[in-house]
Amino acid sequence: MSLEEQVKNKAVNIEKKDEDRKKHQWLKIGIPFVVLLSFVGWLTGWLRDQAMDATTILSISAPMQKQAETLYKRNTFGKKLVALTFDDGPFPATTNRLLDILREKEVRATFFELGTMASRYPDVTKRVYNEKHELASHTMSHRQLNKISAGEVAAEAGQARDVIRNITGEDPMLMRPPYGAINRIVAGNVGAPMILWTVDTEDWRSKDAGSVLERARSAAFDGAIILMHDIYESTVDGAAMVIDALREDGYEFVTVSELAKMRGVELRNGEAYGSFKP
Ligand code: NI
Secondary structure, rough: HHHHHHHHHHHHHHHHHHHHHHHHHHHHHHHHHHHHHHHHHHHHHHHHHHHHHHOOOOOOOHHHHHHHHHHHHHHOOOOOEEEEEOOOOOOOOOHHHHHHHHHHHHOEEEEEHHHHHHOOOOHHHHHHHHOOOEEEEOOOOOHHHHHHOHHHHHHHHHHHHHHHHHHHOOOOOEEOHHHHHHOOOHHOOOOOOEEEEEEEEEEEHHOOOOHHHHHHHHHHHHEEEEEEEEEOOOHHHHHHHHHHHHOOOOOEEEEEEHHHOOOOOOOOOOEEEEEEOO
């Protein structure tokens, strides 16, 4: 081997060693990098779990609760929600069948009951309450509140509240004025948030399940309050169809109070609400 060749070989060898060193250098950076990356991945998962856990903490301190509520809201973001509401009951034949359907389909609804009906059928009212639906007031005797005096408004609201409390041991939180008729005197004397509606199935007019379904499905939106009456057989049939259809459309069913809470609305006495949009 000539001297020239020897020098050339040496140079090639040095080059090779350099390349090897470079490879090792890459590993020296690469391995810690991969380790760091997996740690960050684990940490992200852990933090997310902590955030999820925080949603179950409801009251430790006010700021903490606020934070938990924000997280809760964030977790339910994107869900389409509706509240099914049933007025003018309870009426044993229809309300009990509706309750069977709601139980089977695992849906909770809000019942705006008349004091006169609840006192006549307390067992049905008790069942509504026991099965975790929201029990609310539709006044004592369905008078049009904007046509009567302040004292009469207060009596209509107060008597219904008493009847329901005597049956369940709990005051109803919400009320719905008959016909949605309100004015300032009504607002000032009902002593509860006034819940109206945004989807009217007009079930009392059509007495037809298919029409109830069609109206509810075509008018439903995220945050809507849907009005029905649990005193018609056709409404009970319609409600079952509405539940299946809206579920297919991606809706979940909550009570009116839950809907307000999930949308961050604090309900006030004497104020009217027709929907709780995101
Ligand atoms: Ni009514």
